[in-house]
Amino acid sequence: MKANVLNLDGKIIKEIELPDLFEEAYRPDLIKKAVISSQSRKYQPKGNSPYANRDNTAFYEGSRKYKSPMNTSINSGRARLPRLKNRRFLLAGKVAGVPQAVGGPRAHPPKKEKVLVKKINRQEKKKAILSALSATANLDLVFSRSSKVPQNIKLPIILNNDFENLKKTQDVYNVLEKIGILENVQNAKSSKTIRAGKGKARGRKYKKRKSILFVLGNSKNYKAFKNLEGVDVVSANQLSIEELAPGTHAGRLTVFTEDAIIKLKERFS
Numbered sequence: 315m316k317a318n319v320l321n322l323d324g325k326i327i328k329e330i331e332l333p334d335l336f337e338e339a340y341r342p343d344l345i346k347k348a349v350i351s352s353q354s355r356k357y358q359p360k361g362n363s364p365y366a367n368r369d370n371t372a373f374y375e376g377s378r379k380y381k382s383p384m385n386t387s388i389n390s391g392r393a394r395l396p397r398l399k400n401r402r403f404l405l406a407g408k409v410a411g412v413p414q415a416v417g418g419p420r421a422h423p424p425k426k427e428k429v430l431v432k433k434i435n436r437q438e439k440k441k442a443i444l445s446a447l448s449a450t451a452n453l454d455l456v457f458s459r460s461s462k463v464p465q466n467i468k469l470p471i472i473l474n475n476d477f478e479n480l481k482k483t484q485d486v487y488n489v490l491e492k493i494g495i496l497e498n499v500q501n502a503k504s505s506k507t508i509r510a511g512k513g514k515a516r517g518r519k520y521k522k523r524k525s526i527l528f529v530l531g532n533s534k535n536y537k538a539f540k541n542l543e544g545v546d547v548v549s550a551n552q553l554s555i556e557e558l559a560p561g562t563h564a565g566r567l568t569v570f571t572e573d574a575i576i577k578l579k580e581r582f583s
Contacts, residue, residue, distance in 0.1 A: 319472050319572060324492035333579040336451050338444040346562040348442035348555045351434040361426035367419040372396035372411035446558035455565030464494035471569045478533035478571055483541045498525045498567055502544030524560045529553055531573025550577035
């Protein structure tokens with residue numbers, strides 16, 4: 315499988331042979347499983363304190379052979395439940411420390427010991443990433459995510475290594491305009507909306523749409539892509555399934571550099 319390499323003006327300068335990873339079979343089931351597994355590692359454990367609503371003097375001795383002064387439930391016409399030791403009139407024998415009591419603990423509260431991570435096999439995870447990579451070269455899958463690609467461009471989009479040396483957002487903006495994929499960034503910017511609900515007060519006020527993914531060899535000029543709406547930038551060695559298939563849907567419009575293709579081949583050889 316061959317692909318064209320474009321310069322910063324959007325013109326074809328040469329043709330290269332793509333590695334076999336771009337011919338991997340499309341497996342949406344594995345992609346979804348890998349994305350959910352990756353997202354589950356970010357879940358924050360939560361749970362009640364084991365002493366919540368149990369910090370009291372309630373006591374019950376369930377023995378009929380010996381009736382202590384503190385246990386007045388047996389043969390007293392009252393339910394056999396833990397009661398407060400306080401002998402004052404207002405609290406004499408008040409039930410506490412059980413879920414059915416007023417002010418008692420929850421019956422089955424969430425527990426921080428619960429395992430939240432969804433496990434996945436290594437080979438399944440690797441196959442999912444390869445499948446999502448091959449989906450970036452599938453025009454039908456890219457169009458299914460409402461991405462805009464010119465007819466004269468052959469997927470995957472590969473730029474020469476000069477693209478990694480850009481230091482200004484305006485320079486990246488001009489390159490996307492010359493290639494003909496700037497509309498994806500503009501659509502993501504126009505679709506930005508305010509979230510409904512309490513999420514507005516929790517650091518996620520806006521709902522944003524994903525646009526273009528840039529996979530670079532080893533560039534540190536990530537600030538050049540910072541102000542482009544919906545854009546993600548990642549090095550080839552750190553590329554994960556979440557960037558390739560946001561929302562478990564593969565086929566994201568992706569721009570590679572020549573160096574990134576070489577690094578991907580070395581990583582998944």
